[in-house]
Amino acid sequence: MIVSELxxxxxxxxxxxxxxxxxxxxxxxGADLMSDVLASIQPEAVLLTxxxxxxxxxxxxMADVAAIILVRGKVPPQETIDLAxxxxxxxxxxxxxxxxxxxRLYQAGLHSLEMPVSDPDCSCEK
Amino acid sequence: xxxxxxxxxxxxxxxxxxxxxRVEELSYELKVDQVMTKELITVTPETEMKEALEIFRxxxxxxxPVVKNDELVGIVSIEDLIxxxxxxDLDSRxxxxxxxxxxxxxxxxPIIEALKLFVNSHFGRLPVVDENSKLLGIITKGNITRGLxxxxxxxxxxxxxxRYRASHLFEDIESxxxxxxxxxxxxxxxxxxxxxxxxxxxxxxxxxxxxxxIARRAGIAVYEAEMNLIIHTTHxxxxxxxxxxxxxxxxVFDDGPGIADIDQALRPGYxxxxxxxxxxxxxxxxGLVNIQRCVDSMxxxxxxxxxxxxxxxxxxxDQEVVxxxxxxxxx
Amino acid sequence: xxxxxxxxxxHLEPVTVPRNFxxxxxxCGYTSDLLSCVMSGAAHxxxxxxxxxxxxxxxxxxxxxxxxxxxxEDAKPxxxxxxxxxxxxxxxxxxxxxTFTVVGKLWEMGLRxx
Numbered sequence: 001m002i003v004s005e006l007x008x009x010x011x012x013x014x015x016x017x018x019x020x021x022x023x024x025x026x027x028x029x030g031a032d033l034m035s036d037v038l039a040s041i042q043p044e045a046v047l048l049t050x051x052x053x054x055x056x057x058x059x060x061x062m063a064d065v066a067a068i069i070l071v072r073g074k075v076p077p078q079e080t081i082d083l084a085x086x087x088x089x090x091x092x093x094x095x096x097x098x099x100x101x102x103x104r105l106y107q108a109g110l111h112s113l114e115m116p117v118s119d120p121d122c123s124c125e126k
Numbered sequence: 127x128x129x130x131x132x133x134x135x136x137x138x139x140x141x142x143x144x145x146x147x148r149v150e151e152l153s154y155e156l157k158v159d160q161v162m163t164k165e166l167i168t169v170t171p172e173t174e175m176k177e178a179l180e181i182f183r184x185x186x187x188x189x190x191p192v193v194k195n196d197e198l199v200g201i202v203s204i205e206d207l208i209x210x211x212x213x214x215d216l217d218s219r220x221x222x223x224x225x226x227x228x229x230x231x232x233x234x235x236p237i238i239e240a241l242k243l244f245v246n247s248h249f250g251r252l253p254v255v256d257e258n259s260k261l262l263g264i265i266t267k268g269n270i271t272r273g274l275x276x277x278x279x280x281x282x283x284x285x286x287x288x289r290y291r292a293s294h295l296f297e298d299i300e301s302x303x304x305x306x307x308x309x310x311x312x313x314x315x316x317x318x319x320x321x322x323x324x325x326x327x328x329x330x331x332x333x334x335x336x337x338x339x340i341a342r343r344a345g346i347a348v349y350e351a352e353m354n355l356i357i358h359t360t361h362x363x364x365x366x367x368x369x370x371x372x373x374x375x376x377x378v379f380d381d382g383p384g385i386a387d388i389d390q391a392l393r394p395g396y397x398x399x400x401x402x403x404x405x406x407x408x409x410x411x412x413g414l415v416n417i418q419r420c421v422d423s424m425x426x427x428x429x430x431x432x433x434x435x436x437x438x439x440x441x442x443x444d445q446e447v448v449x450x451x452x453x454x455x456x457x
Numbered sequence: 458x459x460x461x462x463x464x465x466x467x468h469l470e471p472v473t474v475p476r477n478f479x480x481x482x483x484x485c486g487y488t489s490d491l492l493s494c495v496m497s498g499a500a501h502x503x504x505x506x507x508x509x510x511x512x513x514x515x516x517x518x519x520x521x522x523x524x525x526x527x528x529x530e531d532a533k534p535x536x537x538x539x540x541x542x543x544x545x546x547x548x549x550x551x552x553x554x555x556t557f558t559v560v561g562k563l564w565e566m567g568l569r570x571x
Binding site: 063 | 324
Binding site: 028029033036040048050098099103104105106112 | 508
């Protein structure tokens with residue numbers, strides 16, 4: 001599914017104008033600990049999070065995240081919006097909570113894009 | 127609505143999708159006066175229709191704004207002329223045939239406004255006016271297409287040139303060993319700007335032609351290290367990245383407080399972070415573990431009271447070489 | 458649905474003292490890794506899904522009287538955390554799968570956030 005379809009699905013509101021809505025979303029990842037996201041998320045996932053600080057966008061940028069969903073209608077501070085704007089990552093606010101969002105997206109066929117931390121790629125013991 | 131989005135997503139390539147969104151963006155970025163025709167051929171209400179016909183013919187235009195004392199009062203088109211010809215009335219004045227129901231756009235509007243008017247009306251051209259209704263120019267669909275194409279071309283060339291220059295950085299430099307050094311000073315506690323340095327490093331690597339995987343690995347490793355400087359140090363620290371054709375070396379150092387037990391610090395889940403830091407999404411005790419996973423070698427040294435030094439290396443194999451380096455073949 | 462069905466369906470591994478899980482019926486589900494959000498958002502008797510394995514999760518679960526905590530992504534709580542959970546009567550289960558999938562499956566089983 002692409003970002004614009006994702007927005008429809010979660011009754012989301014796009015917060016930043018400068019975003020790539022045609023980008024393909026290949027799966028989901030829900031977490032509030034950014035290090036965990038960085039450890040496990042694969043490229044092109046949608047990140048669901050309850051955090052609103054600019055680090056969410058930075059993390060998304062580092063980890064090649066396709067879109068960010070802020071749960072429970074959260075409104076992020078301006079620095080977060082500005083950063084999403086300049087990095088062209090869709091920042092979406094959804095009225096649903098994290099539990100509901102994981103459930104709905106899972107149901108819609110989006111599967112987890114988190115890999116087990118002991119992946120062979122980076123060949124490093126946990 | 128969502129149906130058409132699905133089709134779009136399936137039938138177009140990523141490259142096309144990128145261009146489409148860029149065009150959409152540009153239609154908000156470009157302003158009407160950047161693409162409009164400024165050399166205007168105008169008539170007055172008193173101009174005779176046969177003169178208008180002559181003006182149209184001579185200039186190969188199919189319409190002209192009607193201006194009285196600098197103010198736009200109407201527009202006369204070829205259709206109006208045909209209408210007039212049918213009545214054999216070429217001696218009459220423009221005022222009689224011109225249309226006065228005017229749709230105009232402002233010079234400062236984004237071109238999307240003009241596009242909307244074109245879609246919702248049958249007009250082929252729109253007069254452009256300033257805030258005092260003074261006529262400044264004319265905009266047609268052709269102007270918009272040409273403007274968009276020019277802007278796209280410009281964008282594309284700019285990024286291509288940047289990438290090309292960067293990816294050939296090492297090619298023309300003769301030395302036994304060339305490298306590019308990036309250095310960043312990170313302030314303690316500056317949570318808002320955390321990640322700015324990693325972001326710059328990731329972008330630099332991509333410009334230098336590093337693969338997305340390499341850029342991602344380096345980006346994540348540096349980001350975790352950068353957040354560590356912000357969260358755990360006394361005065362912040364320095365990130366120094368040295369990029370060579372065959373490897374990326376990252377050194378991160380600070381002047382305190384130092385880590386008492388390095389083995390413990392490297393254990394997944396171990397963290398000294400406060401609950402406040404955890405609520406910000408960090409301090410889960412995964413930072414160093416993450417860094418280790420992303421690099422080919424890592425050395426962590428620390429003296430309590432003196433500071434910590436973290437040395438990372440990412441090796442670039444043949445296909446991943448950045449900057450078109452030729453050092454290996456010379457050796 | 459009861460905890461036993463959930464454990465079987467999601468292949469969860471109990472790490473606290475086993476009890477009669479078929480008798481415990483969670484009311485709803487909640488997920489977040491931020492303790493402050495859980496404190497304000499999770500309902501009484503719900504199941505909390507998180508990847509945090511820190512001892513503070515037991516305190517939160519006790520405070521809210523949660524029916525269970527599911528720790529995801531193969532994260533392992535330390536002995537102090539497990540001991541504290543047993544002392545407070547909190548059920549902790551482990552899953553190898555990420556939060557997204559665990560919640561997706563709970564949702565599929567019909568569990569909702571209140």
